[in-house]
Amino acid sequence: MGFSLFANLAFNGLITGLVVSLLALSITLVFGIARFPNAAAGDVATVGAFAGLLGPLAGGGTLWIILCGMAAGALLSVAFYFLLFRPLAGKSAVSSLIASIGMAFFVRAALTFFLGHDQRVYPLPIVRAMPVGPLRVQPTDIEIVVAAVLALAAVFSILHLTPIGKRMRAVADNAELARVSGIRANRVLVAMWLIAGLLAGLSGTLLGVKTVVSPEMGWDLLMPAFAATILGTIGNPVGAVLGGVLIGLAQELSTPFVGFTYKLGVGFLVLLVTLLIRPQGLFAKNSLVR
Amino acid sequence: MERPVLSMRQVLLAAAGVAALGIASGQAFAAEPFLVGALNPVSGAGSPYGSGMQKAIAMAADEINADGGACGRQIQVVSEDTQTSPDAAVLAVKKLIDVNKVQVVMGTWSSGVTLAVMPITTAAGLPEMNTSGAPAISTEDKADLVWRFQATNGRFGQAFAKIAKERGFKRPATMAYNNASGLGNTEGFAKAWKEDGGKVVASVVYEPKQASYRSELQQILAANPDVVVMGSYLPDTTIILREWYQSGQNPDLKWIIPGWAANEKLVEALGPDVTQGVIAVDSISNENAPSYAHFAEAYKKATGQPAGSNVYAAMTYDMMVLWGLAMQADCSKLTPEAINGRIRGVDSASGDKVFTFAEGKKALEAGKAINYQGASSQLAFDQYGDVTPDFSLSVVEKGEIVRKSVVTIGK
Numbered sequence: 001m002g003f004s005l006f007a008n009l010a011f012n013g014l015i016t017g018l019v020v021s022l023l024a025l026s027i028t029l030v031f032g033i034a035r036f037p038n039a040a041a042g043d044v045a046t047v048g049a050f051a052g053l054l055g056p057l058a059g060g061g062t063l064w065i066i067l068c069g070m071a072a073g074a075l076l077s078v079a080f081y082f083l084l085f086r087p088l089a090g091k092s093a094v095s096s097l098i099a100s101i102g103m104a105f106f107v108r109a110a111l112t113f114f115l116g117h118d119q120r121v122y123p124l125p126i127v128r129a130m131p132v133g134p135l136r137v138q139p140t141d142i143e144i145v146v147a148a149v150l151a152l153a154a155v156f157s158i159l160h161l162t163p164i165g166k167r168m169r170a171v172a173d174n175a176e177l178a179r180v181s182g183i184r185a186n187r188v189l190v191a192m193w194l195i196a197g198l199l200a201g202l203s204g205t206l207l208g209v210k211t212v213v214s215p216e217m218g219w220d221l222l223m224p225a226f227a228a229t230i231l232g233t234i235g236n237p238v239g240a241v242l243g244g245v246l247i248g249l250a251q252e253l254s255t256p257f258v259g260f261t262y263k264l265g266v267g268f269l270v271l272l273v274t275l276l277i278r279p280q281g282l283f284a285k286n287s288l289v290r
Numbered sequence: 291m292e293r294p295v296l297s298m299r300q301v302l303l304a305a306a307g308v309a310a311l312g313i314a315s316g317q318a319f320a321a322e323p324f325l326v327g328a329l330n331p332v333s334g335a336g337s338p339y340g341s342g343m344q345k346a347i348a349m350a351a352d353e354i355n356a357d358g359g360a361c362g363r364q365i366q367v368v369s370e371d372t373q374t375s376p377d378a379a380v381l382a383v384k385k386l387i388d389v390n391k392v393q394v395v396m397g398t399w400s401s402g403v404t405l406a407v408m409p410i411t412t413a414a415g416l417p418e419m420n421t422s423g424a425p426a427i428s429t430e431d432k433a434d435l436v437w438r439f440q441a442t443n444g445r446f447g448q449a450f451a452k453i454a455k456e457r458g459f460k461r462p463a464t465m466a467y468n469n470a471s472g473l474g475n476t477e478g479f480a481k482a483w484k485e486d487g488g489k490v491v492a493s494v495v496y497e498p499k500q501a502s503y504r505s506e507l508q509q510i511l512a513a514n515p516d517v518v519v520m521g522s523y524l525p526d527t528t529i530i531l532r533e534w535y536q537s538g539q540n541p542d543l544k545w546i547i548p549g550w551a552a553n554e555k556l557v558e559a560l561g562p563d564v565t566q567g568v569i570a571v572d573s574i575s576n577e578n579a580p581s582y583a584h585f586a587e588a589y590k591k592a593t594g595q596p597a598g599s600n601v602y603a604a605m606t607y608d609m610m611v612l613w614g615l616a617m618q619a620d621c622s623k624l625t626p627e628a629i630n631g632r633i634r635g636v637d638s639a640s641g642d643k644v645f646t647f648a649e650g651k652k653a654l655e656a657g658k659a660i661n662y663q664g665a666s667s668q669l670a671f672d673q674y675g676d677v678t679p680d681f682s683l684s685v686v687e688k689g690e691i692v693r694k695s696v697v698t699i700g701k
Contacts, residue, residue: 005508012504019501119525121559128538138536210501211529212559220499252505260496260506261468 004134009252011135017228017248018148019210022203023221024228024240025155026196032235033172033192036093039222040080040100041200043107046218048073048201049208050111056123062143065122066205073201074194076107081193086186104219111215119212144206148241151199155237164191172235227271233281243282246270323366324359324617324624326351326610327392329382329407331399334374339602343397343421344369345592346585346603350610350647353588357648360614361621367610368392374399376406383407387414393626396609398422399602408436417630419609421602425474428674435630437675439605439666441573443471443521447478448699449571449681450519450546454479455486457569459544463492463515465506465530467522475521475548491515496526503530507537517544520551527551528559535564546571549682554691562689570684570691575604576667577680577696581645585665601666608664612636615650615662636660637669 023045030038051072055065080103088096129136159165164187170178171188179185203225204218211217228247232239247267254266274282328347331340351365359365368390372379379398386392387410394417398404401424408427411418412435420427421440428442441449454462462483464476473495480490492513496506507530510518520527527547534543545552549572557565575597576582585607586597597604615636616629623629636650641661644650653660662669667679681697 005512008508009505012502012508016501118555119528119559121528126532126535126561126564129536136537136539207501212525214525216499221501255505255509260494260509264497 005256006253007134008136009255010249011137011141013249013252014245015141015144015210015248016252017245018144018241019203019207019244020221020224020248021228021241021244022148022151022199022206023218023225024232024244025151025237026199026203027225028229028232028235028237028240029155029192029196029199031229033168034085034089034096034189036096036100037226038100038196039097040103040107041196041225042218042220042222043104044073044076044080044197044200044218045204045207045221046111046215047076047107048204049213049217050115050120051201052122052205052208053120053213060123062122062124062209065124065209066147066202069205069208070198070201073199073204074197077193077197077200078190081189085193086189089189104222108215108219115215117215119214121212122209124209140206140209143209147202147206151202152237152241155195155199158195159237164188168192224267227268231271231274231282233283236281236283239281239283246282321363324363325390325392326365326367326613327383327386327390327395328367328369328397328606329372329379329386329395330369330397330606331374331403332371334372336372336374336399339399339600340371340374342589342593342595342600342603343399343606346589346607347397347610349585349588349592350607350614354610354614354647357651360617360647360651361624363617363624365610365614372398372400372403372407374403376402379403379407380410383410387411387416392416394613394629395419396613397606401427404436405430411435416626417613417633419606419613421605423474424470426470428676431675434675437609437633437671439608439664439669439677440602441679441681442478442676443474444478444481445676445678445699446475446548446571446573446681447480447519447521448482449697450475450479451482451486451488452697452699453546453569453571453683454483454517454519455488457517457544459517460488461491461514461516462488462519463510463513463517464490464494464519465510465522466493466495466520467526468495468497472521472523476519479519479521498523498526500526500529502533504533504537506530507534511537511539511543514540515543517546520545520547522547522551524551524553524555528556531556531560531564531568535560544569548572549684552684552686552691557686557689557691562686565686566688568686570686571697572682572684573601573667573679574682574696575601575679576664579645579663579665579668581608581663582665584646597665604664604666608662608666608669611647611650612662612664612669614647615644615654615660618651618654634671636662637671639670 027041048069052065052069055068058064084099129138167183167188228244229240232243250270251263251267255263328344330343351367355364370382395411396419398420401422404420404422412433417435419437466472466476492510494506546569549570552570589597616632619632641659643663644660650660667677670678683695684691684693
């Protein structure tokens, strides 16, 4: 159990955690602004991953795969808003939650019906990893780190540097007050769902690049993403990313001690213990709202 | 409005009368037919195989009937669809038993369905014949009423061990998907390998549906194995092989993988470079036996499909033939329990080898002990009622899966 082993485990944990945290970022935005846990986020990611299969038609390479995936995610997400979540906005959060679960099932069933259960892969060349010190770094790893950093920076700048971001935060803080102040919630929410969809699509395609594209992939990613959202304090974008990374690190670094079958349990143990000590999550201080 | 020539009631009465006449005349010639339930996955995930499996049962029944039946009794097959769903299968089997009064149920495919149907057939005192893989089927069958015509996961493991030895591997490691099937493969391998004096250098059990298996691989590769034996499925195998190749570590490492994970889809996903030299192991029909040639010809005629396209059809065909022979072995007792008790007798290692129902019937009538050699396998049921099939060994060469040899494991 040398340094190199732990360094590699930590690196694996970081990369896995980042994929999760992009979806967590999508969930935390919806959670913070529309105020309900969006269970359809995972399946929006799946649709993004499938749309990524069209990337090679558009131009090839990882970038086009990601762009196709993000576009599809955004479209679907905004469609959900108009079809479902806008009519349900006045109702309790439970209605929206249930509706999102129903939508998640519907999307998965539709994908399975039309495209089947078979796995698909992106036609990308399989390249050998580069040794960086004790680490073995694959091009995919770098892409994931860059994508996560860019996504976080973009979300952060939109929220804090642009007028629409300011309005988003206002709606999140107090929807009534925002309305009285002349902010049109509709436009704010469309922007929010657009961003949430882009992020889900991004996380889906990156997961697809790393693994295989299948109708269940997003749903399987949803639980860890929710855990990351809660761990990093609901509504806090930085928290969501750090939460995802923290769970990823804890899972991988625990494997020499608890074995591989229990590492998922360790991720949730971290969540449990954190919530017992800090029920508001890790990063409540500089939270997006409240 | 014109009056119809015959009222509906009159039509029905006439039809019933004709039907009654038919039954009466049938009974005049032969004893009551023996009822067999064919319970197959005609729809759902098993649908590529289900209707072929059902046809194969009917084919075998026709052969028995054409030969004068078993003990003079004609076989009548009642078919039902499991929909590859335990719920639907339970309803279907209850209907077969309570309404149709079948005396044996054969042809369930997925393990989930078989495990759901077994308690019902056992409670009714009826035998159940299946093509499922789960080890639990062997242990749950306390009354010895369940017969499995498919290789168990443990037997796959034994085949892996034999192949690893033949190929001269010295330092195997194992990776298993954490479920009964995955663990069954690698534990079966480890048991057979260790009994032969070998050592397993590393073993990992992994959770499904992960974004990466690099940490798991790292532990395996650190032990410097020369071959990794897998108990895995297609998606996880795709990710693991890709990550191994990308890591650049142990580039000469070989892989032994069950056929359902190492197939054309794997090669398609990863390309020829990554999959070069991967060893795929699959259970196969009893391809060199005359019974298989006989079955394959009839199957082609009945369905228009080659027998090789549906390994399960050969299994259900054998179910019906074997059952017919077990009936024929002692015509004085034709209760389901009594016939069930004679199954091992017509599959006896010391008996004369027979390859069709007609051959077997003749030998039995001559007072000989027989050993039915099936189209799907030599059968050779063990204490759990599990068969011992042959396996194919294929190697991926430049993107093609090339069959190298047939592997037979000991009885």
